[in-house]
Amino acid sequence: MSEKQKHATAYWKENLRYLVILLVIWFAVSYGAGILFKDALDAFKIGGFPLGFWFAQQGSIYVFVILIFVYVRLMNKLDKKYGFNE
């Protein structure tokens, strides 16, 4: 296996690890907090919002935006690490 291919394989592995972590969070805030555990979370309140309702209609969307920007940062670093940046 050439040096380049080794780099490519390692790069892909790390990329997949990031994807799994980020998608777990993606799932947890929307399907977890906003749907599956919504009723339990509604027992807590932030301001006038029941917490589960807040996640479903506000919080999950904020987290989505943050997730993509975190991904952009992580990947830019990863590109540099393996010399795939342009």
Added chain:
Amino acid sequence: MTVQTWTYIIVGITFALYIGIAIWSRAGTTKEFYIAGGGVSPLANGMATAADWMSAASFISMAGLISFMGYDGAVYLMGWTGGYVLLALLLAPYLRKFGKFTVPDFIGDRYYSKTARTVAVICALIVSFTYVAGQMRGVGVVFSRFLEVNINTGVIIGMVIVLFYAVLGGMKGITYTQVAQYCVLIFAFMVPAIFISIQMTGNVIPQLGMGGTLSDGSGTYLLDKLNGLSTELGFAEYTSGTKSMADVFAITLALMVGTAGLPHVIVRFFTVKKVKDARKSAGLALLFIAILYTTAPAIAVFARTNLIQTVSNKEYVNMPEWFSKWEETGLLKYDDKNEDGVIQYVADASKNELIIDNDIMVLANPEIANLPNWVIALLAAGALAAALSTAAGLLLVISSSVSHDLIKKMINPNISEKGELWAARISATVAVCIAGYFGINPPGFVAAVVALAFGLAAASFFPAIIMGIFYKKMNKEGAISGMIVGMLLMLFYMLKFKFGIFDGGKEIVATLKEDWWFGISPEGFGTIAMLVNFAVALIVNKFTKEPPQYVQDIVEHIRIPSGAGEATDH
């Protein structure tokens, strides 16, 4: 000045702006026509994607829909934003690296098969046409309401404008007009929301006002107040909703996956220069979308509270001026069943006297809240921007499917660059005319069909693209059978449970609810169809030949962001 004058001025200025941009950025090559030359900055692409994505439905109907659904409205809020996470992480960077013009391009090359390409072209055309018909109708409604022209005249004016800049400018013209349209629509959406938030809660930021206390000095939280009003009238508690958890889950997932599989959204990521830019512009697009999508639920709460307080148990003769104005449009209907002259607005259908159309919640909001005339006019310009930008994006997908995927890749591969450009322009023109026809003679099923578009995208494109990137050994037999089975299953479920064609027509659709598979509505069924697509593809793949080495090399190649042509030379 009257609302009418203001509307003519503001809409006139925005239209002049769009046409000016179209002339400045007209396309000279097919590359410019299909993907804007591939040199759009992430910021511009983010705004254009946001405008492309947010349709007349997002702008006009969504907040109203949520205000009647309460918590259940979350399926749209999460469904239509969460898909961008999937897009950014799983699709956009790799499709950009692949570097072709259309989604069928990817499917056709990755699955080394003309059949796969044909299936993809058919899916793309069905999805885009169903979607665009609704947009043209939206344009007509806005024109007729605010400029008091006939709906059909409105559709035709809309057609001429879209035709002008989509046909002349292609993707390049569309992208830069969409940047302008995003600015118009977000400004138009936010101004009334901020005004109303200040009026009701004293908070400048609607997202916070929604969870704040009422400004009447009572110290009651707005949401508690609305929950109280709702239950008093027999509706479900606003923050609880009525759908089953399984259905909310399925619909949300179907919309998310559908979003990530829609060709007119995916194609936007072909227009940026580098893989890095594709990731970044997905993030920016979602940020721009989130501004509207987190404000909409706030508007829903404000509007519903306002409406109940204004009309419930009040005398009909004392209704404000906007009430009769919206009655004329048919969006508001009052039927004094017990003839007491008082408006009973309650959950019980046999006693309820007021029927309110979803769309009114956003369109009439400024009037209900007594905002100045120019705000109302601004709203008209914003709604038009939303409808036109989405229509243009879809028309481009249709025209490139025909001129590039059908004519260039299948019928006449020797067509010249100039000839292909003309073919693209002609097919865009034909597509506008067909869309306009549906706008003037709307099929009764537009709303149902838009849900179908998401279901189809989820059931066909999404699994094929994901496996194309993440599963090197997926072969053409697997992908094609997965797409076909997924799509047919989705169509079958929709026809059975949405149109009732196997059981005696539309009238009995409501009674079929008991038979829903796993208790999942047709809107959420895309989730099941997608899973079936994956399963069929994996099983068929197991028993058929693995893809040729050069295809596996393509997959290796697109997984790495840098240097076209580098990864294949080993």
